Every structure is written in structure tokens, then in C-alpha cells.
Amino acid sequence: MNSRSDLEIPGQVTPKGGLSHAAIAQAFSAPAFILLIATVVAPVFVVLLISLTDYRLGRLTLNFIGLGNYARMLADPFFWGALRNSAIYTAVVVPVSVFGALCLAVLLDSRRRSRRFYEIVYFLPVTSTLTAMSIVWSYLLNGHIGPLASLFSTLGLPPLDFFADGTLALIGLAIIGIWHLIGFNLILFLAGLTVISGELKEASALDGMDGFWDRLRYLTWPLLAPTTIVVFVLSCIQAFQVFDTVAVLTNGGPYGATEMLLHKINTDTFTGLKAGYGSALTVVYLILIGAFSLVQVAVGNRKAHF
């Protein structure tokens, strides 16, 4: 990592003003260093500390209560509910958006002229403002007004009101999540396919392998394995961070059916003012996201060594 130390040129080129190179480098990195300490490192430690107290926002005093918040969390059905909902949401969004994107990427990779067009179209939701689009989706998935409702009534089916029913509301949020994420995954897979395209052509020419599914299963997917793991982990992180759609569409309702981890942290901490308890939830959230990131770093390093 210190391969750049050869720029420490002794003697002949001393910078103007008599400052050493090391001092200049320290001055150059000081603002970012101080800000990273103040806005990332210190807050993480403060959250850890607050999670051991009974602190409430707006109060002047606090008491250390040890692991009390964590004990309370383990006994809190709403915590388990939120964790379960986040897990279900992730278990729906991640497989569909990863596998769907993979299939689309394989289909798209062999298209020559239309490829750009599809890339742009599938990527549009990624760049869109999810808060605004959530409002749009609330009408699209509404059981009484909107296009889905008229489609259902034309087909003679009973109305499907997504955000009035618990299970359906979670599925509704997952549909929006997939819509928002699939283009992002598609682009990552396309990048991965470009890297392996040489090997791919050679191998399929040798084997004479035929059929879309065979090629996908025995050839493309194994070669794409490192990309797939990165896409999978990133999708999990994205899915566990779902917030905008919950805040705009359901606020965790009906009756907590769509309460997710991050939304619960937000409401408990800033609406319920239970800062101590909210911090304990935040620590759980940090550990989950940190674990996903570690997997990603591990995979990334393995790929780099290849």
C-alpha cells in the first residue's frame, strides 16, 4: 500500500515555504479527516453509548441502564415484527431483482442495435425521485381508482386494494422496490458480461451448447459468479434500507404490517423521542449492514486477486 512513497524526494526539491511534504500532505487531508471523525466515527460511538442509556430526546438527564434497551428490544414484539417484515421484503425483492436482472442482461447482451434503448429505459427508475414515484404508485396500485382497478374490473375480478391489506401492502412495497432496483442490477450484470464475453464465446463455440437455460445455468452464471455475489449483497443492503416508500405510502401500517427496521428506528427515535431505545435498534441495523458490507469487501478482494 505504500508503493507511492517513492515521491518522498529527499533534498533537491523542497517545497516553497519550507514545509515538508509530509506536513503538506497532512494539511491536505486534515479537513476530510476531521469531518469523517466528526460525522461518522464519533457518531457511531455516541450511538453505542446512548444505546446503554434511557435517554429521551429533549430531556436534560440520562441514566446508564446497561443492556436494558437490548433486553427490552428482545422482548418487544414490534421489533421482531419490523425485523420480520424487513426480512420478508428483502426475501421478495432481492431474488426477483437479481435473477430478473440476470435474465434481462443475458437477453440484452446479444442485442446490438436495441441495447442502448433498453439500458436507458430500465435505468430510468433508478434515477427517479422515489418519493414522487411512490405517490404515483399509490394510485397505480389503488383498488378503486387507477389503471390496475380498471383492469381488474374489466376482467371481472374483485378489486385488489394493495395498501389496505397487510400482506398485500408488503407485496405492494416489494413491487415498487423491484421496479426501482432491477435496472441498477441489470447495469452491473451487463458490465460483468462485457468482461467475460471473450471467454463466453470461446466456451460456447467449443461446447456447442444450446438453449437459453442451459447456457445460462452451466456457462454464463458460473462465469458471472463474482458479479452475482456483489449484486446480491448490494441488493440486500438496498432492501434493508427501504424507507421512502414506507414513509410515503403506509407509515408502517396497516397495523404494523409494513413496519420495517429503518422506519421503526426513525419513528421510535424522532417521533417517539425514545433515543436510547432507538439507538439500540440502530446498533442492530449497523451490525446487519456492516455484515453485508464485509461480505462484499471479502468478495471484492478475492476478485481483485484473480
Add this chain to the structure above:
Amino acid sequence: MARFSLRPIVAHAVLLSGAFLMIYPFFWMWRASTQAPGEIFGTLQDAPPMLASIADNYARALFDSPLPNFMLNGVIMTGGILLSQILTTVTCAYALAKFDFRGRRLIFAIVLVSLSVPAQATALPIFIVLAKFGMLDTYTGVMVPYLTSGFAIFLFHQFIRSFPDEILLAARLDGMSEVEIVIRIILPAMMPAIAAFSIFSITFHWNDLYWPMIVIRSIDLAPPTLGLLFFRGQEGGDSFGPLMACATLVTAPLILLFLAAQRRFVQGVTMTGVK
């Protein structure tokens, strides 16, 4: 034989139906923003001409609602964050990539750790400090957590590392100071990386709802995302057309930016995948 001719058709059919699902919400939003109240749901028989509805809805969104103010707030916050991020990260990345100094490893370790700390996790302590200094509900308050970016440092570091040392050495022999080197050599060479990061940063902060929802209380200071929720809460069902016009106008800047700079955009957003 038949299979060979069938395959591209099936592929196109799948791709096209997927593309339709991707586009449809945008199409519906635009259509809803061009129609008179009630018309979109088929209850109004004598629809006024579409142009009149467009004019009406967009006029109400632009002149009768605080939307322009929301957009301005969004530009100030997003722009301020981006400017501060670039100012603090370019020099730091240069120092990390091209110098050996005490603390270099520590800084690098902190940069790597910060990559895996989601912004929501640090919200509470920053909120408490902002409250202490009376900085809640200000532009500064929105920008504070994002004044620098570990991701930008990491990215720029990877980029500068491959910059030829001979050029830097020659510049020093010419008597250039390090500050001049950063401004006149490093910065221009880094433009592709800076552009890609800028797109990433602008997209993230224009769309951010979580943090503004915590810090901003007054409607005058709301960014577009939060403003849309205010607007939806205030107006009844009869302002459906204007609401959709607002949603269209809030979504439009990033969509237009994306269409204008697709390559960089895809680069910028997928860079999160390789970080």
C-alpha cells in the same frame, strides 16, 4: 430452424414487456398531470381540452404552490453538499495517493470503515449536536452530515494513484507549489472521476428524504422530496392534477440530466457497485 427465428422474437417480447412496466409509471404520471380533476379516473365526461388542463395544472404547481421554492432549496442543498465534498476530498485523495506521511494508514482505515456506515445510523448524534447549536431547520443542518465523503476519497484515490509521478516531479522542479499542482494538474486530470461522483452525489441528495425529514420543520426550507409530502398533506383530492404536475417537475431534473449524460450516469451510479 424454427427455433432460430423464434428466439430473437421471444427475447424482444420479454424485453419490451419489461420495458413497458418500467416506463408505465412515468407515462401515467405525465398523463395524470395533463388532465383535469376527475378525468384521469374516467368520471368526467366532457373533458376540457388537454392543453388547457396542462396550463392549469402546471400553472398551479409553479405559481400557486411553494414548489419553485422547494426546487431552489434542493439546488442549494445539493449544490452546497457537492461543493464541500469536492473541496475536502480531492486534496485528501491526492495526499493519500502520492505522499507517505504519519497518519496516512489511519486516515485510509477510517475512509474504508466509513464506506460501510449508512448515513441513517449517524443521524441521532448529529441531530443532538445540531439542536445544541440551534442549527436544526437550516440549510447548514441539512448539509452537515455530508460535508465530506469517504466514498469520494476512496474513488478519487483509486483514480489519482495511476497518475504518472514524472509529471508531478517535473512540476515541482519547475517550482510549482503543491496547491498549484492540485489546481492546475490534478484537478483537470480528475475531471472524469469528479463528474461521475458528482452525478452519484446529486442523485442521492436530490432524492434524499430521510435526513431532511428529521432536520427540516418549516415548509420554507423543505427540499423537493419533503415539499411534495407537505403539498400532498395540505391539498385535498381536487388538486390531483397539480400534485402530479409537481411530481413530474420534481422528477424531471434528474431524468433530463440522465438522458443528457447517460454514460456518465450509469458509470456514476454503478460505481457504488465496485466500491
